[in-house]
Amino acid sequence: MKKFMIDFVIVDNKHIHDNYSLLILTPKTGEKLPEMQPGQFVQIALDGSKSTFLRRPISINFVDYDKNQLWLLIRRAGNGTSHLIEMRNGDILNIILPLGSSFTTPANKTSRLLLVGGGVGIAPMLYLGYVLKNNGYNPEFLIGARSAKDILELNELKSVGIVHISTEDGSLGEKGLVTTNSVLNSPIDFIYCCGPAPMMKAVAKVAQSIGSECEVSLENMMACGVGACLCCVENTVKGNVCVCTEGPVFNINQLTW
């Protein structure tokens, strides 16, 4: 897919709470958003301060083609993401997009699909669920977080499909990790997963044990985002490959987990 470098203006910066923001962006010059697939990501240029030298890779949370708007869900992780969370409506961000691989869809529309997101890992799942639903599938979500306040975009997810919830403190949904959620006791054909690496590894094990296909979205540290620097590699059955071009979405059969 052709990649673009576009200046975006922040239409709205919705502070979800201290550590999360939903940035809603539109191209500054009004040009049409390029086609983007669920699972792909963008690279955002920051202010160029000495501590935020490189671009930040961020998952595509949702694309609203009608309003020509791109949604990015940001979790405060360091200086770069803090800078993004503190930006104001009207500020400009230079973004390279769309980057990387996307989730695949099974041929059978009656397949039972479970979209698993941990914390800010639900970001790509909203767009994936929306696209799957529009294509005649019936996606369900399983979202996990430490606590109820870390469950993001619940209403948006509910508008797409059934949402199963696990929180570590039991403040919403079932108490425990996503891997112990009762939804996994019933047959599932395809699991999509994004979240912290230990969680994705645990979900991959569950998928193997219940005989489900499984794709995960990795977030290895990267510099260029276009396959030039070879910094973000993941060890796979094909050797070291760039997460930014061969991924971020991988079938777990490709990984050496």
Add this chain to the structure above:
Amino acid sequence: MVNLNVNIGNLSLKNPVLTASGTFGYGEEFSDFIDLNKLGGFIVKGTTINHREGNPYPRMVETPSGMLNAVGLQNKGVDYFINQIYPRISDINSEIIVNVSGASIDDYVAVCEKLAPLNKINAIEVNISCPNVKQGGMAFGTTANGAAQVTKAVRAAFPKTLIVKLSPNVTDITEIARAVESEGADSVSLINTMLGMAIDIEKRRPYLSTITGGLSGAAVRPVAVRMVWQVAKAVQIPVIGLGGIMDGRDAIEFMLAGATAIEVGTANFIDPTTTIKIIEFMNEYCNRHGIKDINEIIGQI
């Protein structure tokens, strides 16, 4: 109309702007953003005789105004380059320079012999300065004797323009530069990355799998400018300057220090159009200063 044409050995570049090896893939990765035909040339990823997997992840960490990397020369080997990549990029109308690395002198020579017959490859850049491999690489580039041996062997194997890329991780870079000049190098490029290290204090372990890595980005620029200035004074052959060039201003700074051409590296990761913006700036700068030929400013300091 400003003349931006510069010469490196037998190589005539339409402008002084090249890309640094390992930061620009094989050019194709950037073709959505820039017209590759507008570059003076581009230097492709370090190429070795055999496939190399490189170092384990994590290979990168951001540091103040820069980054450390420890890629370790991951590449699919020279035969893959010749058979798979070269045919795809050989119609680009700018110079393609192959960066050559090896663990032994025989390795360097073998790669050069394979590249020499390729019509479109008019120059190679011999990497004796990679800080991220255990054997070869920087080991050859940190003594005048080692650098001279590699240069001599490669010179015999490759008849076209020979550029040798120097390490800054030495006491006196001019000594190394003179050694490779005396063995027939047509040009030297400098600097490769500076050996560095960063520690995650919460996890109490290094950020990189290899503990140390190569520092690049704006942070290294004053060191690189100084070394280019020293080497340009010490040798007769043209110097190619690199190290933290982020924009046109920085490129001109290197040329004033003595660089005939420049390489853009880490900046490609931040703005993939940096090279084109630098060429535009060079035109604008020369016009503003009444300079008709950019060669006039080389080594003015």
